[in-house]
Amino acid sequence: MPRQFAVVGSGSIGIGWAIVFARAGNLVTVYDVDKSRLDLFKQGINERLNLLQEESLLDEEISAISNRISSSLNLAETVEDAEYIQECAPERREIKENLFVEIENLADPNAIIASSSSALKISSFTSNLLTRARCLVVHPGNPPYLLSVVEVVPASFTSEETVSRTQEILRELKMSPILVMKEIEGFVFNRIQGAILREAYALVDEGVVDPIDIDIVVTQGLGKRWAVVGPFGTSALNVEGGIRAHVERMGESYYRMGADRGQTEPWSEELVERVAVEMEKIFANDQWSENVNRRDRALMKLNHLMKDSKDFNFYQK
Numbered sequence: 001m002p003r004q005f006a007v008v009g010s011g012s013i014g015i016g017w018a019i020v021f022a023r024a025g026n027l028v029t030v031y032d033v034d035k036s037r038l039d040l041f042k043q044g045i046n047e048r049l050n051l052l053q054e055e056s057l058l059d060e061e062i063s064a065i066s067n068r069i070s071s072s073l074n075l076a077e078t079v080e081d082a083e084y085i086q087e088c089a090p091e092r093r094e095i096k097e098n099l100f101v102e103i104e105n106l107a108d109p110n111a112i113i114a115s116s117s118s119a120l121k122i123s124s125f126t127s128n129l130l131t132r133a134r135c136l137v138v139h140p141g142n143p144p145y146l147l148s149v150v151e152v153v154p155a156s157f158t159s160e161e162t163v164s165r166t167q168e169i170l171r172e173l174k175m176s177p178i179l180v181m182k183e184i185e186g187f188v189f190n191r192i193q194g195a196i197l198r199e200a201y202a203l204v205d206e207g208v209v210d211p212i213d214i215d216i217v218v219t220q221g222l223g224k225r226w227a228v229v230g231p232f233g234t235s236a237l238n239v240e241g242g243i244r245a246h247v248e249r250m251g252e253s254y255y256r257m258g259a260d261r262g263q264t265e266p267w268s269e270e271l272v273e274r275v276a277v278e279m280e281k282i283f284a285n286d287q288w289s290e291n292v293n294r295r296d297r298a299l300m301k302l303n304h305l306m307k308d309s310k311d312f313n314f315y316q317k
Contacts, residue, residue: 010032116137116138202261
């Protein structure tokens with residue numbers, strides 16, 4: 001039986017969530033205050049569904065998915081039967097605070113209320129709600145219908161049941177939820193993205209490299225490799241012996257690079273050991289060669305795909 005979802009806000013993230021919910025066979029009602037925005041929303045839904053169909057990324061006809069998506073100018077009508085509500089309003093605390101008060105008064109008392117906030121903590125705008133235990137941030141990568149990673153960020157007052165139910169629902173949607181265990185501004189996705197952007201801007205400002213070449217380094221190097229293994233996995237496979245061997249060889253260099261930017265937090269032995277133990281669950285040191293070959297085979301397939309498609313060639317010189 002399909003679940004009933006509500007999306008509050010019909011911008012690009014609202015469009016993305018509506019597709020994720022409906023593509024998984026669920027009913028979705030999308031709310032906005034302006035009819036013209038809802039008209040643009042419907043246009044956006046059709047454009048993106050057509051692109052997904054062109055690339056054979058839909059399991060059924062466009063009409064079957066779009067028929068599960070409705071829109072409304074009435075917030076009460078939007079949320080009244082929803083089991084899960086995804087707020088996608090602008091990134092302003094006062095807007096979200098007022099909107100959550102309205103949603104709390106109108107929604108089923110058992111409904112999960114999630115925010116798509118990119119940086120604002122859920123505690124910064126829901127602390128005064130009577131049912132704040134059902135509130136949390138669920139921050140997607142953009143666009144969520146193509147990037148499956150999603151951050152689940154509870155506050156200290158969010159109930160364990162809310163967190164577990166949210167993760168269960170997201171997995172049913174074929175999303176990959178990661179649990180952010182502490183509320184920090186920007187969460188994990190934007191913290192990592194922000195760190196790269198800060199260094200990229202600094203390198204351009206210092207005359208080290210041009211902006212386009214920064215993007216080439218990422219798209220043809222770091223990003224391509226990270227599509228297969230992340231930064232810790234990369235470190236584990238770059239040096240035989242895994243994380244510990246990588247830190248022994250490169251740790252001091254990375255420390256000096258960080259210190260050059262005023263970042264002097266050391267990688268303590270305890271921290272390195274903690275990361276090494278976790279990484280060895282996936283990249284066992286006694287299977288290093290096999291894992292390197294597996295990484296390389298994946299990169300070969302990715303290279304074939306990129307070679308055969310003009311869509312990847314944004315930065316040809």
